[in-house]
Every structure is written in structure tokens, then in C-alpha cells.
Amino acid sequence: MSATATVAATAGSAADRPAGGGLVVALLLPIALVNLVGFLLPVFNLALISLQEVQASGAMTGGWSTAKWVSVVTDDFYWELLWNTIRTSLGITLATLLVSYPIALYLHRSSGLWRSVLLVMVISPLLLSAVVRTYGWIAILSDQGVVNSVLKAFGAAEPWRLMFNLTGVTIGLTEILMPYMILALVAGFGRLDPRAEEAAATLGASPFRVFRRIVLPLSVPGIALGSLLTFVLAVSSFITPKLLGGGRVFLLATEVYDQAIVTLDWPLAATLSMIVLVVFGIAIAVYGRLVRSIG
Amino acid sequence: MDKPPISPALKCLAAIAFLFLLAPVLIVVPLSFSGDVFMSFPPKSWSGRWYAAILQNPKMLEAFLFSVKLAAGVTVVNLAIAVPASYALVRLAPRGAEAMTSLFTAPLLLPTIVLGLAMLIIFARIGLLATVPGLFVAHLVVTLPYVLRVISTALSTLPIAVEEAAATLGAAPATVFRRVTLPMMLPGLVAAGALSFLVSFDEVVLSLFMSGPRLSTLPVEMYHHVESRADPLVAAISVLLVVFTLAIVIVVDRSLGLAKTFVK
Amino acid sequence: MMHQAPTAMTIAEAGPVRGQGFLSLQALTRRYHDFVAVDAVDLDVAKGEFVSLLGPSGCGKTTTLRMIAGLVPASDGRIVVAGRDITAMPTYRRDMGLVFQSYALFPHMTVAGNVAFGLEMRGLPKAEIRTRVAEAIAMVRLDGREDRKPGQLSGGQQQRVALARALVIRPSILLLDEPLSNLDAKLREEMRNEIRDIQRRLGTTAIFVTHDQDEALTMSDRVVVMNHGHIEQIGTPEDLYERPASPFVAAFVGRTNRLEGVQQGATVTVSGLAIEAPIPKSGPVEVLVRPHRVHVAPHGAPPPAGRNRVDGTIRRATYAGNVVQYEIDAGSVTLTAEAATAGIGGLIPVGTAVTAAWAVEDTLVFGRPS
Numbered sequence A: 001m002s003a004t005a006t007v008a009a010t011a012g013s014a015a016d017r018p019a020g021g022g023l024v025v026a027l028l029l030p031i032a033l034v035n036l037v038g039f040l041l042p043v044f045n046l047a048l049i050s051l052q053e054v055q056a057s058g059a060m061t062g063g064w065s066t067a068k069w070v071s072v073v074t075d076d077f078y079w080e081l082l083w084n085t086i087r088t089s090l091g092i093t094l095a096t097l098l099v100s101y102p103i104a105l106y107l108h109r110s111s112g113l114w115r116s117v118l119l120v121m122v123i124s125p126l127l128l129s130a131v132v133r134t135y136g137w138i139a140i141l142s143d144q145g146v147v148n149s150v151l152k153a154f155g156a157a158e159p160w161r162l163m164f165n166l167t168g169v170t171i172g173l174t175e176i177l178m179p180y181m182i183l184a185l186v187a188g189f190g191r192l193d194p195r196a197e198e199a200a201a202t203l204g205a206s207p208f209r210v211f212r213r214i215v216l217p218l219s220v221p222g223i224a225l226g227s228l229l230t231f232v233l234a235v236s237s238f239i240t241p242k243l244l245g246g247g248r249v250f251l252l253a254t255e256v257y258d259q260a261i262v263t264l265d266w267p268l269a270a271t272l273s274m275i276v277l278v279v280f281g282i283a284i285a286v287y288g289r290l291v292r293s294i295g
Numbered sequence B: 001m002d003k004p005p006i007s008p009a010l011k012c013l014a015a016i017a018f019l020f021l022l023a024p025v026l027i028v029v030p031l032s033f034s035g036d037v038f039m040s041f042p043p044k045s046w047s048g049r050w051y052a053a054i055l056q057n058p059k060m061l062e063a064f065l066f067s068v069k070l071a072a073g074v075t076v077v078n079l080a081i082a083v084p085a086s087y088a089l090v091r092l093a094p095r096g097a098e099a100m101t102s103l104f105t106a107p108l109l110l111p112t113i114v115l116g117l118a119m120l121i122i123f124a125r126i127g128l129l130a131t132v133p134g135l136f137v138a139h140l141v142v143t144l145p146y147v148l149r150v151i152s153t154a155l156s157t158l159p160i161a162v163e164e165a166a167a168t169l170g171a172a173p174a175t176v177f178r179r180v181t182l183p184m185m186l187p188g189l190v191a192a193g194a195l196s197f198l199v200s201f202d203e204v205v206l207s208l209f210m211s212g213p214r215l216s217t218l219p220v221e222m223y224h225h226v227e228s229r230a231d232p233l234v235a236a237i238s239v240l241l242v243v244f245t246l247a248i249v250i251v252v253d254r255s256l257g258l259a260k261t262f263v264k
Numbered sequence C: 001m002m003h004q005a006p007t008a009m010t011i012a013e014a015g016p017v018r019g020q021g022f023l024s025l026q027a028l029t030r031r032y033h034d035f036v037a038v039d040a041v042d043l044d045v046a047k048g049e050f051v052s053l054l055g056p057s058g059c060g061k062t063t064t065l066r067m068i069a070g071l072v073p074a075s076d077g078r079i080v081v082a083g084r085d086i087t088a089m090p091t092y093r094r095d096m097g098l099v100f101q102s103y104a105l106f107p108h109m110t111v112a113g114n115v116a117f118g119l120e121m122r123g124l125p126k127a128e129i130r131t132r133v134a135e136a137i138a139m140v141r142l143d144g145r146e147d148r149k150p151g152q153l154s155g156g157q158q159q160r161v162a163l164a165r166a167l168v169i170r171p172s173i174l175l176l177d178e179p180l181s182n183l184d185a186k187l188r189e190e191m192r193n194e195i196r197d198i199q200r201r202l203g204t205t206a207i208f209v210t211h212d213q214d215e216a217l218t219m220s221d222r223v224v225v226m227n228h229g230h231i232e233q234i235g236t237p238e239d240l241y242e243r244p245a246s247p248f249v250a251a252f253v254g255r256t257n258r259l260e261g262v263q264q265g266a267t268v269t270v271s272g273l274a275i276e277a278p279i280p281k282s283g284p285v286e287v288l289v290r291p292h293r294v295h296v297a298p299h300g301a302p303p304p305a306g307r308n309r310v311d312g313t314i315r316r317a318t319y320a321g322n323v324v325q326y327e328i329d330a331g332s333v334t335l336t337a338e339a340a341t342a343g344i345g346g347l348i349p350v351g352t353a354v355t356a357a358w359a360v361e362d363t364l365v366f367g368r369p370s
Helices: A003-010 A021-049 A067-074 A076-109 A112-127 A130-141 A146-153 A166-189 A194-202 A207-218 A220-236 A239-245 A252-262 A266-294 B008-032 B049-055 B058-092 B097-108 B112-125 B132-156 B160-168 B173-202 B205-210 B218-228 B233-256 B258-262 C006-014 C061-069 C111-121 C126-139 C155-167 C185-202 C213-219 C237-242 C247-252
Strands: A052-054 A060-064 C023-032 C035-045 C050-054 C076-081 C096-099 C173-177 C205-210 C222-227 C230-235 C257-270 C273-289 C295-298 C307-319 C323-330 C333-340 C353-359 C364-367
Touching: A021 A266, A021 B058, A021 B097, A021 B112, A021 B132, A067 A266, A076 A112, A076 A166, A076 A220, A076 A252, A076 A266, A076 B008, A112 A166, A112 B008, A112 B233, A130 A146, A130 A166, A130 A239, A130 B008, A130 B218, A130 B233, A166 A220, A166 A239, A166 B008, A194 A207, A207 A220, A220 A252, A220 A266, A220 B112, A239 A252, A239 B218, A252 A266, A252 B112, A252 B205, A266 B112, B008 B233, B049 B058, B049 B233, B058 B097, B058 B132, B058 B173, B058 B218, B097 B132, B112 B132, B112 B205, B132 B173, B132 B205, B160 B173, B160 C096, B160 C155, B173 B218, B173 B233, B205 B218, B218 B233, C023 C061, C035 C061, C035 C076, C035 C230, C050 C061, C050 C213, C061 C096, C061 C173, C061 C205, C061 C222, C096 C155, C111 C126, C111 C155, C126 C155, C155 C173, C155 C185, C185 C213, C205 C213, C213 C237, C222 C237, C222 C247, C230 C237, C230 C247, C247 C273, C247 C364, C257 C333, C273 C307, C295 C333, C307 C333, C323 C353
Parallel strands: C050 C205, C050 C222, C096 C173, C173 C205
Antiparallel strands: A052 A060, C023 C035, C023 C076, C222 C230, C257 C273, C273 C364, C295 C353, C307 C323, C307 C353, C323 C333
């Protein structure tokens, strides 16, 4: 019945309609094109580039080679880079969790207009360029910055080096990634029924024990998701490490950028970026296993 | 339902955490009124010279104007692409709609540094590097998933019975869409548009890969400035950007509640 | 009631000739993969008639209505309106008014805008739209609220807007999909009368979907009882109640006692009890008796002629104000009887030995698979 299609296109639940194929294709064509040209092709090409043969001059021959992979895997520098990146990112994740948790719990317990205001305060930094926020941290952490001015006023002779090292990068990224963690935690708290806490309190649990026995276990899924997000974003960020590290902090992402823009060794940059993806995959796998073990 | 009372200890910890979260944004305000040549805190003298300096910096001004135009153009095209796509995926629900949605939002999952490199390599080959179309496509790729997601959510939460009602009253499918579906989606469109504009306006990673000496966006110019010089110029720009962003956030929040768009 | 709408009553008595109704459903079927939601439904509705589709949820009544509206394509069969096959016609050309359970008002338009929408779609001149909208709004008694948005109205008012919006286009058929189920009990009763009055006044043909037997019985000229995608019975409310075509209809429309037994001639034996049936036959049967047709009298009172009787004791008495329900333990069977209350002290205490009796013609007997 050809008329069925016209009837179906008018209205009805999704199950009712064998959708008009031509219309669907026409409506989806533009987005599919953007996805193909701007995403699928470049990423597929990137994977291939890491397997391209390169001459000593840096020009690509067009042949295939696993040379880049071999040289990266056998070079201690890159192993150290990888280890540095993972260690730093884990540290940042832990720090972010510790600073974000009180805010998330506070948000969960507050209500009304005050909660909305606080929520906007948490979200707004997301809408502000990482460059601006990193610049703010330079103003706080540099030798002439806020912290060292205070220390000097108390009589410190030497400035405390908080920038151009891992300390600065960790502090800056922790703050920059906080909104993601807070939002994941708040979403996780959604499942937390205040009556469970009240029930525990009526059963004689002190506030601290209510937190440890009821609140904390129930917020584990939120913690897991927030930690995954934060870790993954820490591994791949390079604006903050570049600016706060001042070229003295070497991480996987900054190395990708340097190889791509400064050294112009694209196959190497491609290989390193594939390693970033491998780290991503491992993090997601660990998260998946964790979530399953929680049940 | 009553929420449990908040203990003083938690209040204290949350206040400290909030201070930490907002510190870098708060600090640039006094810094922007510094009268010093170099960045130091507290400033030795106060002035509005760095605000004046923005107006005398043609590179920054040019980059700002380009960023605004780019973000506006990207937003318009985003909506034009995402509205029909959402309609097809949500309302016409063809086979594999879910898989397609995942594919179209996949660029969000990829680290921008990897995406930036991938685009750099392929765009260099076809001569789109440091061109307006190149930057435009790059911004489109990273903002479209947000727009698609927000609009699809808005569309899927619309009660379908209202559209059916319009059809029973004699409205043809195109009329139903124009007179009923689109107006009801308006809050979603505003949210998607604002998000698209802000994400594009603040985008720095892809822009760094895609821009060149003669064509760059404001965040890229600011990045290069911070990298090479430690003066309060960027503080003054930052304050203006905070005001700019806040204005957009407040306008959107007034019309539909920003919190709702982010936290379900 | 009779003198108000004589035509409706005469139609109700017979119903239109098969295939000749103003609205005619012919072997209408809807399949979802291998599930048959509506199975070869035949129904004819006369012009001006008010017909209810009644049944439990999932019985196919809403799907039938949505097929009539064109919101769900039919898998098989035909829908004919005024002699014209509209099975393949898109919804927006069908000229039917549909009132949704959720009202489905346009939230971004005013009350007047909602009501005017259908007229605008028909390209009527502005002046005519204005008068007809005003009339429709007055008809549902919402004058003065024309410029409100639906969100500013109560549930009952939204319901009226939905009704006005559907009626203002002077639809060939008015479709109502459980329109009262979101209202509270008192308002529901008020709206029943209001909908019925307006429908009579305008002479609109109406199809009303409900799972509420009270609504169906009190509002309709005829009721269609559906179950598992089939029509169990079509009839006037009285038909359905007094002459149910199946145990399902008897149980769904009103409450009933249900006993299983074996019939031989005019006598049904239910666990040793002999019950007289109005029509002789033989085989395993189900015996149904309405509780309020069962009369309870003190034990030993002489039974009137032509009555079935069962002796037992009152096990439980449930007082509900206007009626009292007695659960009677008769050894092998349990019967429920319902009696009107009559002043203080009229209740029979629990434990009293009683005789339950009912007329032979109130005994409904259906064959059952052995």
C-alpha cells in the first residue's frame, strides 16, 4: 500500500512508521557529510600516517613502515613520557576528586535559588576559555604572583617555584577539570535518597558514620564516571601544561603538539596521538570493569 | 522533601573548594586594572591603561571580530544542519538511528588534540590550512555534536500527541513542523545556539592547529600572547570575556534555565 | 432522555445495517510484527450516534481509534466514512476532531489560538474564524479566558479547550480518547454530561474510548466491548448489562458471581447444589448472577416460585453507605449479594443463617470448555 507511507509520515509513534527513505536521507545528508569530511576521513588518515615511511629529510615516501612505532616503543624517552603523563593525570584526578567532592555534596544538599546560583557558578567556568583560566593561575602562581607576594610579606627570602614545573600544571589542571567532576558527582548523587540518610540517623549512626556507610558507597558510580572523565581530559590537555609548564614539562599531549607544529614530524605526532587513544581505551576498559564489579 | 541539614564542616570545605574553583577568574579582575608594565600581584599602581591597550592592538581586535563572526556563522550552519538531522533521527526514526546518533556525536569523545592533528594533516594536503573554510569546518565538527544532542533531547521530550492533534485539525506535515514542532522546540534551539556560539568562541585546540600568522581567533592570539609575554593585557581581555560570557549565560538562563540544559 | 433524542434511541435499538453505517469499519486489522493489536474489527456507526469502545488496557480500543484518525496505518481492512474509503487518506485530510487523554493543547498558543488553529488550516476568512472561535469558547463556558495560555488553566478547563478545538472545525466524526481519565471524580461526572449534551446539540457522530464501564454505560447509545483485539459484543448499555454475550462481558460490565457447574436439561449442578437455568441444554457451564439481583432473607423463609435458592451463613458484611455487600458461605460455594441499605439497624449480622434467592431469568448460563 503506497499510501501507507504518507499516513505514516503524518504522525504516530516511531514503531508505526516505515519512514520515507528519501526524506530521511535528505535530512541526514548534511550532517553525514560534515562527519565524513571533518571526522571519519581525517581520523582514518591519521591512523594510516603513523604507518608511513619517512625519509631522513622528513618527507614521506608513500611506502609503508612500522619504523615510527618501533622507534617510539624502543625509546626510553617515550616510555618515561608515557609514565609521566599517566602518573601526573592520576594525581590530577585524585586532587580534582578531593576538591570537587565537598562542592558536589553541598550542591546535593542545598536547594532552590541558592542551588541554581551555585550550579551556574560551577558550569560557567566551562564556558570560559582554558587560556583565560590558565592565565589566572599564572597570576596566582608566578614568582610575582599572589602566593609569593603573601610569602614575601611574611618574610620569605626566596620565591616558591610553583610554575614551570609539574606542581603548577597539576594545580591548574585540577581547577580546570573540576566542573566535569562536580557535574558527574552531582548526577551520581541524584540516586541518593535523603530518606536513606535519615533512616541511618534514626538507627543511631553519627553524621560521620552516615557519610562513610551510606553517602560514600552510594556515590561510587559518580566518582568512577567523574574520575574517568577527568583522567581522560588530563591526558589529552596541552594548553595548560604548555603555558604553566613553560616548555619545561613534557607530557604526551604537549609532545604531540610540538612534533606536529614545531618539528613537523607528522608520522611521529600521529604515532604518539595513537598512544593517547590507547591510554583512553585502557582507561575506559578499567572504568567498565569497575562499574560491572559494583554491579 | 526535606534535605538533611548541612554541617558546618561541609560548608567550610565547600567554601574553600569554591574559592579554589573561582580563584583564577577572580584574580584577573584586579590585575586588569594594573598600571604596571609587567604582571605582578598586587600591582604597584592602578590604571585603565591595559583596557586602552586592547584598542591599540589591531591583532587582538581583528582576532576578536573574526572569532565573533566565525562563532555566529558556525552557529547558524549548526542549527541548519542539526534541526533536520534531529527531526529525521527522532521523529522519522529510521533503522539504525541510534548507531547514527552515536557516530554523529563521536567527535566529542575524541581528544581534541588527536582530532586537531588529524585535521591538520588532511587539511594541509588540500590547502585548507589557515583558511576561513578550514577553521569553519573544524569548528563545525566539534560544535555540531553538542547542538545535535541538545536539539534531539528537546525534540524527543516534546509530547507527540500535540503534533498529532495539529494533524487531526488539518495541518499537513510541513505545517505541523512550522507551526507546532518548531515553536515548541524554541527553548532547545536557544540553548543549542548559545552553547554552539560559546564553544566555538572559546575553542582553542583545533584553532591552534588550523590557524596561521594571518588568520587566527581570539583564544589563539591570547595563547600566543601569554606564551611570549607576561603583562596584564590578557587580564583586561579576560575580564571583558567573562562579562561577555556571563551576559550570554544570564540571557539563556533567564529564558530557560541553563542548569536544566546541563544537569538532567 | 427518551423524548430529548428520539432518533438516537431508535438507532440505538438496531444500529445501522452492516456495511451501511456513516462510519463503517470493515475487517479493520492492525499488526505489530507478529502481535495482532486489532483483529478484523467490523463496526457500523450511524450519523449522530455516540458509540463507546470499552475494554481493558491493551484490548485494541485506542489503536482502533487511532486508525480511524489516521494516526496509525491499518494493516488490513477498510475505513469508510459517508460511503468514501478513507483507509489510505492522511490524517490532516480526514476532517475528524480528536480529543486526547493528555489534551495535547499547543502550549505556545493562547486558548483562542488553539481553537482557531483548525479553522486557519481550512483557510477560512478572519472574520468567520473570529465568530466561530468565540462561539466555541462560549459553548464550553470559557468566555473571558481567550488570551490565557494552556499552562494557566486547570485540568478541567484544558479539557474544555481541547473539546472546543476539536468541535469548532465541525468534524465529520468526533473522536475521544479517554478524555476524562485525568480529571478528578467530581469533575469527571460533570464533563460526562457536558460532552454528551454538546454532542447531542450538534448532532455530531462520536466515538469514545474508555476503560471505565460507568462512563461507557452512562454516555453511550451503543457500547462496543473489546478484548484481545476482538469485539466481544456490540449493544445498548441495557443489552450489555442484562444480556451479556460472554462471561467476559458480564464480568467487565458490572460485577458478577461466577460459579462452575454441569448442566443437564434445565438444571445446572454446582458442587451438589441444583440451580435452574432459563434455557435447557447440556454440558459444562459457567453460571453468572449479579450480586444486586441476589436477595438475602432469614433462613427458612418460604422461597417464592420461579427462584433459585441457596442456604448459607453470612461470613462478611461490607457496609458502603448506600449498599451493603454480604459474602455468603454456602458450604461448597461462596456467593456475594448486594442489598440497598434502609436506615439504622437493617444490617444482617455476620454468622446469621440466611437463604439467598434470585430469579431464574437473572441466571446467566454460558457454556465452557470442559
